[in-house]
Amino acid sequence: MPLIIAGRHKRRVRFPAASLPPAVISTPATAQQQQQKRPGNQVPSPAKPGKSGKPSKSESSNSSTMATQQEPRPGIPALFTQPPPIRDPLVTETVELQDATLERCLEFLKGLHISQGSFNASGVPALQRDPHITYLYDSLEDYPEGFVAMDASRPWMVYWALAGLTLLGEDPTRFRERVLGTLRPMQHPTGGFGGGHGQISHLAGSYAAVLALALVGGEDAFALVDREAMWRWLGRLKQADGGFSVTEGGEEDVRGAYCAATIIALLDLPLTLPHDAKKAREAGFETLTDGLAEYLSRCQSFEGGISGSPGVEAHGAYAFCSLACLSILGPPEETIPRHMNIPLLLSWLSARQYAPEGGFSGRTNKLVDGCYSHWVGGCWPLLQSALDGKPLSSGAPTTTVGNLYSREGLDRYILSCCQSPRGGLRDKPGKSPDSYHTCYVLTGLSATQHHHYRTNTSISSSSEFASAFSWQSSPMRAVDNVYDKADRLVAFHPLFVIPHQAAANMRLWCESNPIAT
Amino acid sequence: MAEGYANDPEWANITPIELDDGSESGAMPLATIAYPDEYLEATSYLRAVMAANEMSERALKLTKDVISMNPAHYTVWIYRAKILFALDKDLTEELNWLNGVSLKYLKNYQIWHHRQVLISSQTHFPTMPPKEPDFLMEMFAQDSKNYHVWTYRHWLVRHFKLWDSPRELEDVEALIKADVRNNSAWNHRYMLRFGPRDDVPDAGMVNSGNADISPEEKGRLPVVDEDLIDAELKYAQEQILRAPENRSPWWYARGVLRAAGRGLGEWEGFVGIFVDGGGG
Numbered sequence: 001m002p003l004i005i006a007g008r009h010k011r012r013v014r015f016p017a018a019s020l021p022p023a024v025i026s027t028p029a030t031a032q033q034q035q036q037k038r039p040g041n042q043v044p045s046p047a048k049p050g051k052s053g054k055p056s057k058s059e060s061s062n063s064s065t066m067a068t069q070q071e072p073r074p075g076i077p078a079l080f081t082q083p084p085p086i087r088d089p090l091v092t093e094t095v096e097l098q099d100a101t102l103e104r105c106l107e108f109l110k111g112l113h114i115s116q117g118s119f120n121a122s123g124v125p126a127l128q129r130d131p132h133i134t135y136l137y138d139s140l141e142d143y144p145e146g147f148v149a150m151d152a153s154r155p156w157m158v159y160w161a162l163a164g165l166t167l168l169g170e171d172p173t174r175f176r177e178r179v180l181g182t183l184r185p186m187q188h189p190t191g192g193f194g195g196g197h198g199q200i201s202h203l204a205g206s207y208a209a210v211l212a213l214a215l216v217g218g219e220d221a222f223a224l225v226d227r228e229a230m231w232r233w234l235g236r237l238k239q240a241d242g243g244f245s246v247t248e249g250g251e252e253d254v255r256g257a258y259c260a261a262t263i264i265a266l267l268d269l270p271l272t273l274p275h276d277a278k279k280a281r282e283a284g285f286e287t288l289t290d291g292l293a294e295y296l297s298r299c300q301s302f303e304g305g306i307s308g309s310p311g312v313e314a315h316g317a318y319a320f321c322s323l324a325c326l327s328i329l330g331p332p333e334e335t336i337p338r339h340m341n342i343p344l345l346l347s348w349l350s351a352r353q354y355a356p357e358g359g360f361s362g363r364t365n366k367l368v369d370g371c372y373s374h375w376v377g378g379c380w381p382l383l384q385s386a387l388d389g390k391p392l393s394s395g396a397p398t399t400t401v402g403n404l405y406s407r408e409g410l411d412r413y414i415l416s417c418c419q420s421p422r423g424g425l426r427d428k429p430g431k432s433p434d435s436y437h438t439c440y441v442l443t444g445l446s447a448t449q450h451h452h453y454r455t456n457t458s459i460s461s462s463s464e465f466a467s468a469f470s471w472q473s474s475p476m477r478a479v480d481n482v483y484d485k486a487d488r489l490v491a492f493h494p495l496f497v498i499p500h501q502a503a504a505n506m507r508l509w510c511e512s513n514p515i516a517t
Numbered sequence: 518m519a520e521g522y523a524n525d526p527e528w529a530n531i532t533p534i535e536l537d538d539g540s541e542s543g544a545m546p547l548a549t550i551a552y553p554d555e556y557l558e559a560t561s562y563l564r565a566v567m568a569a570n571e572m573s574e575r576a577l578k579l580t581k582d583v584i585s586m587n588p589a590h591y592t593v594w595i596y597r598a599k600i601l602f603a604l605d606k607d608l609t610e611e612l613n614w615l616n617g618v619s620l621k622y623l624k625n626y627q628i629w630h631h632r633q634v635l636i637s638s639q640t641h642f643p644t645m646p647p648k649e650p651d652f653l654m655e656m657f658a659q660d661s662k663n664y665h666v667w668t669y670r671h672w673l674v675r676h677f678k679l680w681d682s683p684r685e686l687e688d689v690e691a692l693i694k695a696d697v698r699n700n701s702a703w704n705h706r707y708m709l710r711f712g713p714r715d716d717v718p719d720a721g722m723v724n725s726g727n728a729d730i731s732p733e734e735k736g737r738l739p740v741v742d743e744d745l746i747d748a749e750l751k752y753a754q755e756q757i758l759r760a761p762e763n764r765s766p767w768w769y770a771r772g773v774l775r776a777a778g779r780g781l782g783e784w785e786g787f788v789g790i791f792v793d794g795g796g797g
Binding site: 084086087088090092093094095139140141142143144145147148149150151152153154157158161175177178179180181182183184185194195197198199200202241247248249250251294295297298299300301302303304306307308309310311312313314315337338339340341342344348351363364365366 | 534536537538539540542543544545546547548549550551552553556560563564567568586587588589590591592595598599630633634661662664667668671675695696697698699700701704707708711712718719720721722725726727728732733735736759760761762763764765768769771772775776
């Protein structure tokens with residue numbers, strides 16, 4: 001078990017600078033930009049389809065090498081060990097990248113890579129719990145100067161590590177004093193937290209800061225946030241089209257919407273618009289949430305998925321932000337069907353899971369990436385709840401639409417492909433781990449291990465966010481699982497991405513300490 | 518600049534604000550970074566001039582210095598944009614400098630919002646700078662699916678009303694020709710053809726975000742140009758035949774049929790050629 005870091009000298013993290021997380025302030029969207037690129041828009045020679053127009057059967061092209069031919073370990077269904085049965089002859093850059101990824105993943109999916117450790121009867125490697133815990137403790141310490149790009153994302157670094165540790169069963173409250181000391185200089189008297197001292201307040205940084213405070217909990221942590229200033233700042237970020245910009249003078253996107261809704265709900269901020277919410281007032285809005293769901297509705301693309309801002313390509317990270325925001329604003333069985341075309345959404349979301357990889361991609365014709373285990377995987381419980389309908393009891397629903405994706409596929413991708421042999425989790429084999437991926441891959445694994453549902457009772461006494469505080473989780477039944485009991489993680493709240501109790505504690509403390517406005 | 522700020526007479530009247538990493542609280546701060554000295558010094562001066570809201574040439578130079586060390590520092594970009602407008606700087610010169618920075622830091626996205634802030638100034642750019650599409654194609658040559666560049670390009674179309682600009686469609690077709698699986702290019706094509714225009718609020722599909730219209734109606738055009746629909750369906754079929762397993766043109770076609778209020782059934786014959794024992 002890793003030791004707790006105290007003492008006067010901080011340890012240096014042992015990560016090479018090359019494992020810089022993609023993120024920077026926030027990031028879902030940038031994670032996918034990590035893929036190596038080759039220059040040139042070479043125009044490939046147009047390949048004609050077969051004479052009947054039928055696609056040719058896969059004859060594994062010249063890219064096929066050893067991993068595709070070696071026999072897998074026993075216990076692994078063919079779905080997860082063989083390339084897709086049909087393959088188009090036309091090779092483009094997308095196919096080259098996909099082929100290379102598939103080739104590399106197959107060795108891990110089949111359980112043939114030397115780094116993988118011990119396997120269970122399902123051919124799945126065990127969760128390397130201790131190395132991951134050590135990795136995350138390390139990630140809270142001192143980074144070498146090559147990490148200067150993370151200077152604007154320090155609240156995230158704190159949140160990702162504490163969230164990951166919590167999922168792994170560690171106690172984050174031991175970091176309370178250090179979290180408070182770290183975040184205090186990042187808060188502005190005019191509201192919100194920046195990415196570091198002297199940086200302007202940012203919704204992503206504020207979201208990460210609020211969640212980190214919720215994780216360590218306690219009155220001192222809750223009282224650290226200047227909630228009145230936060231409320232006023234949110235008013236200034238509210239835009240005339242209903243959404244939120246991420247900073248004053250910064251871009252507007254659905255991250256802003258989700259981060260704002262999370263902050264409002266957890267901190268029990270008043271919904272009334274502050275007086276200086278100029279743009280929102282001029283647009284005729286009266287509350288911070290007016291027009292927000294309509295804004296999200298305009299972000300659904302013709303593919304059925306949801307984009308970062310209206311009119312752009314559908315993207316898994318933004319899909320989660322939008323669906324989670326809608327599920328905070330009201331009961332998902334009301335807000336999601338009212339604002340999203342569900343058949344299109346289901347179709348696009350289902351297409352995010354690939355076989356044989358088992359993991360999710362963020363966009364059509366892009367590669368699988370472990371972080372989408374959360375961004376895409378986290379959409380499923382929300383849609384499931386929307387389809388299950390109004391909760392009628394205080395326990396688990398008796399009828400449910402059940403599994404909407406392959407939990408087995410995702411578990412296999414995470415445990416076989418995303419574990420870095422020396423600790424930490426990663427995008428895919430061949431990539432270095434970072435705390436962003438470690439946090440969100442583990443969050444995704446936890447979500448596969450639990451059934452998330454809402455009950456007819458809320459921990460919150462207010463009617464506004466009653467639904468958001470009515471979620472419960474129970475472990476999935478053991479018979480179908482491909483992971484061992486020892487690999488189970490703590491359950492997280494599907495909207496706030498921290499433990500249920502941490503969200504409840506923060507909300508209840510804020511309800512009992514209302515702010516004067 | 519490399520000599521440092523403390524010894525520079527230009528900066529003598531500024532008292533830098535040193536980094537408060539929270540260690541004064543007695544608890545050791547988390548996730549700290551061993552910043553290079555030059556970065557620590559430059560950001561200390563940045564905090565000081567920002568606190569004074571200084572709009573000056575020297576502050577502008579300072580922002581460039583910080584950006585050169587950390588382009589992911591979002592604060593410095595927002596401050597820089599404010600100074601550029603306050604001093605009425607030559608924004609075309611700024612764009613030329615930005616081009617180089619964008620090509621150097623392909624994954625950075627603060628740059629793209631900065632570009633949008635500059636170009637949204639109607640006084641400086643009543644029409645689109647003519648080199649804009651060429652530069653965007655240069656970016657796409659590096660990464661043809663770069664989400665931030667596509668987000669910016671979409672904004673550009675809305676801002677300068679370029680839906681029917683021949684260049685937009687030309688570029689999209691060139692990118693689809695180079696890689697028929699470039700889904701970002703397909704999305705852009707859909708928005709050029711079927712996205713809401715002019716004063717209608719932007720949306721991925723028409724008929725969105727209006728509480729009176731059911732989500733079932735999303736994407737259905739109030740007025741349908743059947744010739745355009747037929748041409749787009751034909752284009753989709755041609756692209757499907759190049760690589761039938763490619764989901765992008767199939768979903769594009771589904772979107773086109775939806776826009777026209779036509780059923781999927783009219784594609785039964787075409788679809789049949791991909792199914793054993795099917796028609797077509």
